[in-house]
Amino acid sequence: MGKVLIFVEHSGGHLRTASLPAITFGRAASEHQGGPLVLVMLGKTLGAAAREAAQFGAEVLAVDDPALEHYLAETYAPIVARIAKEQGATLVGGTATSTGKDLLPRVAALLDAGMAADVTGMSAPKTFQRPMQAGNVLVQVEVTTPVVVAAVRQTAFPPADPKAPGAVTQVAPGAVDACGARFVSVATTQSERPELTEAKVVVSGGRGMKESSNFKILEELADLLGGAMGASRAACDAGMVPNDLQVGQTGKVVAPNLYIAVAISGAIQHLAGMKGSKTIVAINKDAEAPIFQVADYGLVATWEKALPELVSEIKKLKATQR
Amino acid sequence: MKILVTLKRVPDPEQKVKFKGDAIDFTGVNWVPNQFDEYAVEAALRLTENASAGGAGGAVRDGEVVVVSIGPKEVAQQLRAALAMGADRAILIDGDDGALDAEMVARTLVKLVEQEKPDLLLMGKLAADSENNQVGQLAAGYLHWPQATFAATIQAAEDGKALDVGREVDSGVEIKRVTLPAVVTVDLRIIAPQAIKNGKTAPDHAYPEGPRYASLKGIMAAKKKPITETALATLGIAPSLRVKTTAVTAPPARKAGVKVASVEELVAKLHNEAKVL
Ligand SMILES: Cc1cc2nc3c(=O)[nH]c(=O)nc-3n(C[C@H](O)[C@H](O)[C@H](O)COP(=O)(O)OP(=O)(O)OC[C@H]3O[C@@H](n4cnc5c(N)ncnc54)[C@H](O)[C@@H]3O)c2cc1C
Numbered sequence: 001m002g003k004v005l006i007f008v009e010h011s012g013g014h015l016r017t018a019s020l021p022a023i024t025f026g027r028a029a030s031e032h033q034g035g036p037l038v039l040v041m042l043g044k045t046l047g048a049a050a051r052e053a054a055q056f057g058a059e060v061l062a063v064d065d066p067a068l069e070h071y072l073a074e075t076y077a078p079i080v081a082r083i084a085k086e087q088g089a090t091l092v093g094g095t096a097t098s099t100g101k102d103l104l105p106r107v108a109a110l111l112d113a114g115m116a117a118d119v120t121g122m123s124a125p126k127t128f129q130r131p132m133q134a135g136n137v138l139v140q141v142e143v144t145t146p147v148v149v150a151a152v153r154q155t156a157f158p159p160a161d162p163k164a165p166g167a168v169t170q171v172a173p174g175a176v177d178a179c180g181a182r183f184v185s186v187a188t189t190q191s192e193r194p195e196l197t198e199a200k201v202v203v204s205g206g207r208g209m210k211e212s213s214n215f216k217i218l219e220e221l222a223d224l225l226g227g228a229m230g231a232s233r234a235a236c237d238a239g240m241v242p243n244d245l246q247v248g249q250t251g252k253v254v255a256p257n258l259y260i261a262v263a264i265s266g267a268i269q270h271l272a273g274m275k276g277s278k279t280i281v282a283i284n285k286d287a288e289a290p291i292f293q294v295a296d297y298g299l300v301a302t303w304e305k306a307l308p309e310l311v312s313e314i315k316k317l318k319a320t321q322r
Numbered sequence: 323m324k325i326l327v328t329l330k331r332v333p334d335p336e337q338k339v340k341f342k343g344d345a346i347d348f349t350g351v352n353w354v355p356n357q358f359d360e361y362a363v364e365a366a367l368r369l370t371e372n373a374s375a376g377g378a379g380g381a382v383r384d385g386e387v388v389v390v391s392i393g394p395k396e397v398a399q400q401l402r403a404a405l406a407m408g409a410d411r412a413i414l415i416d417g418d419d420g421a422l423d424a425e426m427v428a429r430t431l432v433k434l435v436e437q438e439k440p441d442l443l444l445m446g447k448l449a450a451d452s453e454n455n456q457v458g459q460l461a462a463g464y465l466h467w468p469q470a471t472f473a474a475t476i477q478a479a480e481d482g483k484a485l486d487v488g489r490e491v492d493s494g495v496e497i498k499r500v501t502l503p504a505v506v507t508v509d510l511r512i513i514a515p516q517a518i519k520n521g522k523t524a525p526d527h528a529y530p531e532g533p534r535y536a537s538l539k540g541i542m543a544a545k546k547k548p549i550t551e552t553a554l555a556t557l558g559i560a561p562s563l564r565v566k567t568t569a570v571t572a573p574p575a576r577k578a579g580v581k582v583a584s585v586e587e588l589v590a591k592l593h594n595e596a597k598v599l
Pocket residue numbers: 205206207208209231232233234235246247248249250251262263264265266267268269270273283284285286289301302303304357358510
């Protein structure tokens with residue numbers, strides 16, 4: 001009857017919403033494992049973020065220390081692994097964010113545990129479903145070690161809703177050893193739009209947008225729909241948009257209700273990041289573009305012609321809805 | 323600097339996956355180097371050469387690049403290609419792709435690190451087939467080495483005793499310093515023209531985008547470069563899987579879509595049929 005320990009993230013003094021699907025997963029895992037769900041959060045000055053995490057009906061173990069101000073796999077992994085042992089956790093998990101993907105395998109190494117990556121489902125305490133080969137193969141994996149580590153795909157589990165709050169318990173970090181690693185700096189891109197991985201609508205542009213200024217019309221469309229902006233690798237590489245908008249195998253995995261791909265050919269590595277979207281729209285001037293094979297609605301047209309029309313038609317529709 | 327680079331062979335991602343009952347059908351599969359690993363090889367070469375010296379004769383190499391793969395004997399072909407790009411020698415650890423998991427690969431790398439004592443274990447961030455995204459982190463954990471995953475840039479620091487790695491993270495780019503020895507896993511943009519500054523090549527040097535092509539001279543030279551073969555058992559790696567694949571299926575097919583003739587029709591369908599507007 002082991003506990004389930006879920007690593008949750010915070011940023012800007014708040015619980016990261018990217019962690020909510022992992023909490024949902026943790027609740028299901030706790031039924032499988034037969035032990036309670038416990039959340040663990042590391043950092044400096046956690047007060048508010050830890051209280052936010054406690055709203056999800058589980059005890060929050062907060063490891064609050066100035067030495068943990070910046071995330072480092074080297075300092076975080078031993079603490080998470082130690083707490084997992086102290087708590088008697090049989091499953092340790094988190095969301096497969098860039099932090100989760102960096103941290104959880106190192107935790108698995110320290111726990112001598114097998115790890116299931118990019119988990120999209122769970123059918124038994126140690127049996128998980130996950131995609132492979134850019135989403136073209138689904139496998140079921142069974143982890144054979146006593147303790148299991150799982151990184152869950154953010155879009156595969158709904159965000160958890162709040163429950164009767166749990167307690168926040170402070171846990172001492174113990175010795176913090178960075179193993180010769182040091183955080184130097186981070187350059188983040190600010191955006192007023194919803195986060196790519198959480199948006200209900202994503203509007204993405206590809207190489208066919210030709211230049212950065214042409215993305216204005218895509219932004220207008222995204223804002224009209226309350227959506228986020230995305231892009232293909234080619235558009236990022238060409239410097240039209242920041243790299244963190246990249247959707248795909250190397251970018252973010254998204255699964256919105258509506259994904260609009262404009263001037264994107266539909267390479268498998270791009271499809272890997274958006275095939276899970278509910279409704280897919282493709283606008284491309286090439287009728288043979290592979291993106292049309294996954295699109296629910298395809299429009300063969302140049303964006304120069306189609307986008308202004310689309311913006312004005314949607315505005316018209318919105319006007320009648322008011 | 324001595325660099326151990328990993329290279330896995332994977333089915334060509336451009337080829338359609340075929341299934342035979344409840345397994346992947348590998349007949350007729352074209353095996354290619356995992357792209358991220360090809361990028362790692364390129365990054366290793368850039369880190370160990372002075373590309374601004376040597377004139378028309380090519381870059382001046384300073385350091386050693388050893389490429390390792392765990393796989394069937396046929397993987398010698400992919401290793402040979404890395405040698406033709408410029409790597410110095412290769413190690414082939416005999417193993418059946420299907421009977422490996424991330425832990426076995428990482429434990430094998432630990433053994434090789436103990437034998438070879440590299441300054442840097444440089445790897446792809448992800449194998450395009452398994453997409454486990456964990457071997458590098460596991461190896462770093464077992465070795466108690468610092469790790470810098472998802473590297474988009476690498477810059478030599480502290481007189482070559484450390485690396486400043488630009489990591490692509492969810493919110494942007496993080497710079498992390500790791501003292502050597504360390505594990506670095508590379509992302510796509512590591513092959514950009516100015517992604518790597520090794521402290522020897524002039525800082526404004528621009529490489530051609532992408533992994534280098536093997537020259538004819540490189541291909542000839544590769545024929546004479548050694549590929550050492552070892553068995554997993556010789557290294558003391560037990561063939562037991564911590565993560566077993568128990569079922570393989572094709573993802574559910576998406577319902578066939580339709581082409582619309584106009585923007586008006588598109589908006590009508592999105593509103594009335596898909597109900598997303
Ligand atoms: C290891 C690896 C990982 C990768 N990871 C990713 C990833 O995560 N995400 C990703 O996106 N890619 C990834 N790629 C790259 C991927 O293979 C493709 O190269 C990339 O997705 C192509 O981007 P694109 O569709 O914008 O460009 P292109 O393939 O060049 O397509 C441009 C499209 O625009 C259309 N077009 C041109 N002009 C117009 C116009 N005026 N109006 C309408 N349509 C127009 C064209 O018909 C064409 O279909 C990866 C590649 C590798 C090797």
